Amino acid sequence: MAHIVFEQVTKQYDNGFVAVKDLNLEIGDDEFLVLVGPSGCGKTTSLRMLAGLESISRGSLYIDGQRVNEKSPRERDIAMVFQSYALYPHMSVFENMAFGLQLQGTAKPEIQQRVQAAAAQLGIEELLDRKPKQLSGGQRQRVAVGRAIVRDPSAFLMDEPLSNLDAKLRVQARAELTKLHKKLGTTFIYVTHDQVEAMTMGSRIAVMNQGILQQVDTPQNLYEHPNNMFVAGFMGSPAMNFFEATLTQTGEQMVIDAGALQLPVPEEVRSRYQSLLGTPLIFGIRPENIYNPEFAPPGINPVAIEATVSVVEMMGHEEIVYFALGDGHEFLARVDPRSRFTPGESVSVSFDMNRFHLFDKASEHVLVS
Amino acid sequence: MQDASNIMRLLGAIAAIIVGSGGIIALFYVANLVVNRLPPRPRSQILPWVYMVPALVMLGAFLVLPTLRTILLSFMDRRSQGWVGLDNYIFAFTNADMLIAFRNNVLWLVLVTGVSVGLGLVIAVLVDRVKYEPLAKALIFLPMAISFVGASVIWRFMYAYQPPGTDQIGLLNAIAVALGYEPIGWLVNKSVNNFALIAIMIWLQTGFAMVLLSSAVKGIPKDVIEAARIDGASEFQIFWRITIPMISSTIVVVSTTIIVLVLKVFDIVFVMTGGNLDTDVIASRMIKEMFNFRNFGRGSAIAVVLLLAVIPVMVTNIRRFQQQEANR
Numbered sequence: 001m002a003h004i005v006f007e008q009v010t011k012q013y014d015n016g017f018v019a020v021k022d023l024n025l026e027i028g029d030d031e032f033l034v035l036v037g038p039s040g041c042g043k044t045t046s047l048r049m050l051a052g053l054e055s056i057s058r059g060s061l062y063i064d065g066q067r068v069n070e071k072s073p074r075e076r077d078i079a080m081v082f083q084s085y086a087l088y089p090h091m092s093v094f095e096n097m098a099f100g101l102q103l104q105g106t107a108k109p110e111i112q113q114r115v116q117a118a119a120a121q122l123g124i125e126e127l128l129d130r131k132p133k134q135l136s137g138g139q140r141q142r143v144a145v146g147r148a149i150v151r152d153p154s155a156f157l158m159d160e161p162l163s164n165l166d167a168k169l170r171v172q173a174r175a176e177l178t179k180l181h182k183k184l185g186t187t188f189i190y191v192t193h194d195q196v197e198a199m200t201m202g203s204r205i206a207v208m209n210q211g212i213l214q215q216v217d218t219p220q221n222l223y224e225h226p227n228n229m230f231v232a233g234f235m236g237s238p239a240m241n242f243f244e245a246t247l248t249q250t251g252e253q254m255v256i257d258a259g260a261l262q263l264p265v266p267e268e269v270r271s272r273y274q275s276l277l278g279t280p281l282i283f284g285i286r287p288e289n290i291y292n293p294e295f296a297p298p299g300i301n302p303v304a305i306e307a308t309v310s311v312v313e314m315m316g317h318e319e320i321v322y323f324a325l326g327d328g329h330e331f332l333a334r335v336d337p338r339s340r341f342t343p344g345e346s347v348s349v350s351f352d353m354n355r356f357h358l359f360d361k362a363s364e365h366v367l368v369s
Numbered sequence: 370m371q372d373a374s375n376i377m378r379l380l381g382a383i384a385a386i387i388v389g390s391g392g393i394i395a396l397f398y399v400a401n402l403v404v405n406r407l408p409p410r411p412r413s414q415i416l417p418w419v420y421m422v423p424a425l426v427m428l429g430a431f432l433v434l435p436t437l438r439t440i441l442l443s444f445m446d447r448r449s450q451g452w453v454g455l456d457n458y459i460f461a462f463t464n465a466d467m468l469i470a471f472r473n474n475v476l477w478l479v480l481v482t483g484v485s486v487g488l489g490l491v492i493a494v495l496v497d498r499v500k501y502e503p504l505a506k507a508l509i510f511l512p513m514a515i516s517f518v519g520a521s522v523i524w525r526f527m528y529a530y531q532p533p534g535t536d537q538i539g540l541l542n543a544i545a546v547a548l549g550y551e552p553i554g555w556l557v558n559k560s561v562n563n564f565a566l567i568a569i570m571i572w573l574q575t576g577f578a579m580v581l582l583s584s585a586v587k588g589i590p591k592d593v594i595e596a597a598r599i600d601g602a603s604e605f606q607i608f609w610r611i612t613i614p615m616i617s618s619t620i621v622v623v624s625t626t627i628i629v630l631v632l633k634v635f636d637i638v639f640v641m642t643g644g645n646l647d648t649d650v651i652a653s654r655m656i657k658e659m660f661n662f663r664n665f666g667r668g669s670a671i672a673v674v675l676l677l678a679v680i681p682v683m684v685t686n687i688r689r690f691q692q693q694e695a696n697r
Contacts, residue, residue: 053595074601086592090614099610100600151600 002063002077002154002187003029004050009059011045011211019045021211022059032181032188034202036195037234042211043191044159050189051080051157064154074103079148080157083164085140087132093119093143094128100151118150121180138169145180155187162197174200195235199223207231229282229364232357238287238320241331244361245283247276256283256358260325263303266353272368273358280361287320287334289355293348295336302350307331309341323349396423436676443669447662457670467671470649473563474632477650481570481631486624488571489578493586494608496579506583510576517573521640524569528555528641556641562648569637574630578623585619586612618689625686632679651675 004027011020020042027033035043048054049061052073060067068076079100087096094115101111119125122142132140141161148156161177162170178201181188192198198205199219207214207222207230215227226232233239245258247265254270254277256263263283265273289300296302307323310330318334321341325331333349341347358367400419404412446453461467496505512520529539533551537543542552555565589612597611613620635652642648644657651671659668 051595051599053598073595073599074603078599080596080599082592082596084590084592086590086596088593088597088611088615090617099597099602103601103606147596147600 003027003065004155004187004189005060005062006046006050007060007062009046009049009061010057011042011049011054012057018211020049020208023213025206025213025216027187027189030181030185030187032178032190032201032203034198034205035189035191035208036193036198036202036205037208037214039193040210041208043193043208045211046208047080047157047159047189047191050155051078052076077154078157079151079153079155080159081141081144081148081161083160085132085144085161085164087140087143087147089132092129092131093124093135093146096132096143097128097147097150100147104151114150114152115146118146121149121183122146137165138173141165141173145177149180149184153186155189156184158188158190160192161190163192163194170197177201195237199235205235207234209234225366226357227366229284229359229366232284232359232366236286238332238334240284240286240357241290242359243283243329243331245281245358246278247273247281247358249277256281256356258283258329260327260329261305261351263305263351263353263356266301269368276358276367281367282359282361282364284357284359285331285351286355287332289352290331290333290335291350291352292335292339292341293350295338296350299354300350300352301354303353304348305351306346306348309343309345309347312341312343393423439669439672439676441669442665443673445666445669447664447666449665453666457666458674460667461670461674466649467651467654469647470651470654473648474650476563477567477570477631477634478628480564480567481574482624482627484571485574485578485627486582486620488575489582489623490613490620492575492579493583494612496583497586506580509579512573513576513580515573517634517636518640520569520573521637524565524572525641528565530554530557556648557646559647562642562646566637566641566648569641570631570634574627578627581619581623582616585616589615618692621689622686625682625689628682629679629686632675632682651678 004025006023006025009020009023010018012018023042023046025046035046037043045054049056052068052071052075056069061069063076063078088099091099097115097118098111101114106114115128116125119128122145124139124142124146127135127139127143132143135143141164144161158177162173165173174197177188177190181201190197190201202219204216204218205222206216209230215222215231217225222231223235226235229242233242243258243261245256245261248255248257254265254273256265261283291297291300291302293302293304305325307325309321310324311322313320314337317337319337319339319341321333321335321339323331323333335341335349359365360367397420401416404416404419407415442449443457444452444454492509496502496509499505515523526538527540528542529537530542530552531537531539533546537546537552539552539555541555546552553561556562593615594607594611597607602610633652634650635656638644638648638650638653639656644650644653649657652675655668655671655675658664658671
């Protein structure tokens, strides 16, 4: 259990490159926090600063109220699982797991007992005598996790631990890590570039881009109320559709005008947009909020849009369809697989105007969502 | 006239090179042509041999035959005229000078191998964290490029001795005198002269060990070192428990290579002391028996002893190498 606080933490390399800028982040006891972002966004650097593998250029880092900037990794009571697993190749699985305990000076019988217990928990008891080389990728990943949990640290740091697994194993390992977190009730800080991992595992998600923390929130809130265009575009796959737009008012009607898209704003919320009239905006809508009218569920606020189908990707449980508008703009929709759209066909699709986002074009910050 | 004969000699050399290498090319060309005429089945079996046989013949002529003949000579008398049984070997293992040579060789083996591998390892790990790593490595590696004889000449100056009271031109004695000590006869004092010679070899071989070990150290994934650091290992513990075990196969290869080299050493001894004052090693004894005393029997017997000493080292080395290949 650890309470971790990043306070204005900055990492600047000798060549002047700023990898992390003024990071403020508070991670509570037994939280599962996922740091997510594209490669080079500073998420791994942040984790490594927390681990003590990277020095902190400016700002303070606190673990349980204690400033740890100058503390070595061994003084921080943390464990880390690396992307490459970083198992010691010359040691057996048992020795790999026991290494940290040996260094702490734990008594032999206790080491034996704790390693056995951790191995049993992860189902790797029969592998204890093997060398890492003799293990499959999934087994190595478990050993790496085992090496972390056997030490019973106050926080687990994980740096893309699942990215070397094949798709099927990854789904399984995701669920196992979530279960493990529940069972241990310890702070997990998990770095990934995969927003699906972030959404499925995190109790909270911190989205980073270009060294700057964009937003921290629960997966649900992050998805439904992104702070800015980056978060909106990063979370969710396929990504949100964006259109440059302005808000116009003709008589009673208020319309989001995005060239070929003319989208009337629902009456109930019109008052909230009054101040935005005339400002350059970005209109955003997620692919799943665009429907084939035939299969649209009740309760949406449909606006019919004419578009030409350009590409159809049949996924089985859904169809991902690329549409082109009259003015050349493209957008993507996830529609019911029964739609059977064919490329070249002109169709009418429904935009659910209950579920859209408006961003300021200049700052890319959300205005209403 | 002198010029003309020189030019003739030069032309002769060039002709020899052309005819020699041309002859080899022609040999392979013709052999290839002939084999290609054969039907495919025997061809694929014969073709590798066509390329290997010339090399095998050369090795046989210049390596295997001389070895066999040396073994033969080792059982014969000084002029290789009569059989003497094991006499030469008995001499090799009982003669007082030979025993000193054996003792010295053991000293050489232990100290040169131990110190240069140890130092090389420490430097390899330290240099990994130095800003001017290439420069530091180049400086330490530099002696490798110097021949044993060249190195010996350099060190003769280092060890040079002048009687007390006169100016010391040797660096070590100059330092000794400056610190208020008597100058030391590095090469004549029997308690230090062997170590003085061994130091030269260490100076030569540390760079070699360092370069190979350094590349092995760099081959250790950074993640593994960091994992150990997070597991709570100190830098010292990382060195002993992670670095050394992970590069152990390179350590063995470097050590065995140096062992073989040390077993063969004679130039340093030859140039520095001529093997006098109890500094002989086995190889320098061999040269002495063979060429100074013209005793072919004894010289050959010592050569065979050296050969036998090298074999287990070579076997270890080859085994290691095969293991490494198998682990790839």
